[in-house]
Amino acid sequence: MKALVTVMPKPSxxxxxxxxxxxxxxxxxxxxxxRVRIGKLIEIxxxxxxxxxRLNEISRDLLSNPVIEDFEVKIVNR
Amino acid sequence: MKALVTVMPKPSxxxxxxxxxxxxxxxxxxxxxxRVRIGKLIEIxxxxxxxxxRLNEISRDLLSNPVIEDFEVKIVNR
Structure with missing residues (x-):
């Protein structure tokens, strides 16, 4: 399966x-x-x-900085 | 309208x-x-x-490096 994690700077x-x-x-x-905002797209x-x-936890703790960024995990194929 | 430009390192x-x-x-x-690959997600x-x-040209010339990256422009709402 493949996961897409998007990490964007928080609007504020x-x-x-x-x-x-x-x-x-x-x-x-x-x-x-x-407005232009630049974030990360991580393909796993x-x-x-x-x-x-566990993938959600890792996205929060390793792939993003929850103080300044929002993240979203999407599974694109199983 | 809003555009999402994704820029990913080429597979090679x-x-x-x-x-x-x-x-x-x-x-x-x-x-x-x-494999994990990290690219950019640009919200415009x-x-x-x-x-x-013009947005396509700018995505190619300014937002990505076509030598090492692929880009894709998606209009998400009009």
């Missing part, structure tokens, strides 16, 4: 990388671009029947 | 960040984890009717 947290990308996009001809190959609860 | 390219995450997951009790707020062709 400053995202300087996203702000820089938005500024660059404005200079490159997309003047009306709004797992044996079928892997422990999804 | 070494992803040391992903390899380190896989190794750490094995130490944390998921011994059977397979745009005015309705924004130029999607």
């Amino acid at each position: 947290v400053l995202d300087p990388q996203g702000a820089a990308a938005a500024e660059a996009m404005r200079h490159l001809g997309m003047e009306n671009v709004g 190959e797992l044996p079928d029947g892997a422990d999804e609860a | 390219v070494l992803d040391p960040q992903g390899a380190a995450a896989a190794e750490a997951m094995r130490h944390l009790g998921m011994e059977n984890v397979g 707020e745009l005015p309705d009717g924004a130029d999607e062709a």
Whole structure:
């Protein structure tokens, strides 16, 4: 099975990388671009029947920083 | 409208960040984890009717490095 973990900066947290990308996009001809936020997309190959609860814990403790980021785990094929 | 741009390392390219995450997951009790790849997820707020062709060019030229990364642009709401 395959899991996709998305990790995004929390809406209340400053995202300087996203702000820089938005500024660059404005200079490159997309003047009306709004907010840009940059997070991580983590693709994990797992044996079928892997422990999804453990995967959730690892996503929280290892793959994201819950102080400043939200994460979501999605199983894409079993 | 909102666009989601995903940028992932090409399958043939070494992803040391992903390899380190896989190794750490094995130490944390998921011994059977397979390949892990870490990419970027970029969330872009745009005015309705924004130029999607231009967004594609910018995703290729600014948001990704086409030598080592693949990108995909998805419009999630209009």
